[in-house]
Amino acid sequence: MEGDHNRNIMLFLIKSGAMELELKGVPVLAGAGQVVLFDCREPYRYAASDGLEFIWLLFNGLNVRTFYRRILQAHSGRQCFAPDTVTPVTQVLGTFLEGCAADERPSEAVCSQLLHRLLCMLLLGEGERTSDSSDRIAQAIRFMNRHLFEPISVQDVSAEVNLSSSHFSRQFKARTGYSPYEYIVLRRIDKAKYLLTSTKQSVGEIAYATGYNSEENFSHSFQKHVGISPGLFRKYPV
Structure with a gap:
């Protein structure tokens, strides 16, 4: 399916349970505390198991794909990984969710700052904390x-x-x-x-x-x- 959705990057943060995915033909199992990151332009599918709870964020923007490539490089090419900074990652995603739930979406400037903070956490947090x-x-x-x-x-x-x-x-x-x-x-x-x-x-x-x-x-x-x-x-x- 083509459309705006397929030009974005998808992020899942698994809170509990497990998610079964297939990313570019490769099976992936994501568990609690792990992040899944993939480009929606590439083949993907996913399914929920019992007890799955997760947060998702679909995003795009200036230089997002450069960040995306650097994050995957920092995680040895893995699209499913456990960030060292999972608590602050959850907090940033929670800020997005709270605004949407209250029908008070953060401004573009705030969204940009939050997204940048999130991507830096995923890039800088792994391995060398x-x-x-x-x-x-x-x-x-x-x-x-x-x-x-x-x-x-x-x-x-x-x-x-x-x-x-x-x-x-x-x-x-x-x-x-x-x-x-x-x-x-x-x-x-x-x-x-x-x-x-x-x-x-x-x-x-x-x-x-x-x-x-x-x-x-x-x-x-x-x-x-x-x-x-x-x-x-x-x-x-x-």
Whole structure:
């Protein structure tokens, strides 16, 4: 079946019982405490066993598939795995559920932040939870998110986590698939896309609100990463 659904990524978090799946022709059994992650464009099917309780999230967005590939790489290609950070993963999914249940869906900006936090948990939590390197990258991401729309440099972030800029950049790229600069730019563009579709702020106002020092720099960056100008995106969101 084709449609918008089939262009998304699916996430299951198994709370109890077991789920039987077939992903790209490979049988998979997911049990309590495990996460299942798969691309809906690829062949899949699943069935419930007695006592199954699970949470699901269907999502898409800028750079989601890059995150998806990096998460699978971090888990040795497995699409079913037990994250070290299962409790906070459950909490983030619960925030989505609570908003939908109350018919008060979180704003696009909040959804974007929650989804990004969730993907970082799945990417950074596996295997190296107690390593100094992983802890510093997680600390750096928190710092970058707090200061995302301020004048911030890679040197500022590396100093925050007590690493040299070059060493920090290598570690960040190895763990996330992005350079620190790329991460900052993509998060700013996520925010800009939300403001373009949800407010009447001018392109110049949005440029300064998202940390750019000029409308020209913002427009160039937006065109480069999204493929169309901010003005055209406002008319035809993609």
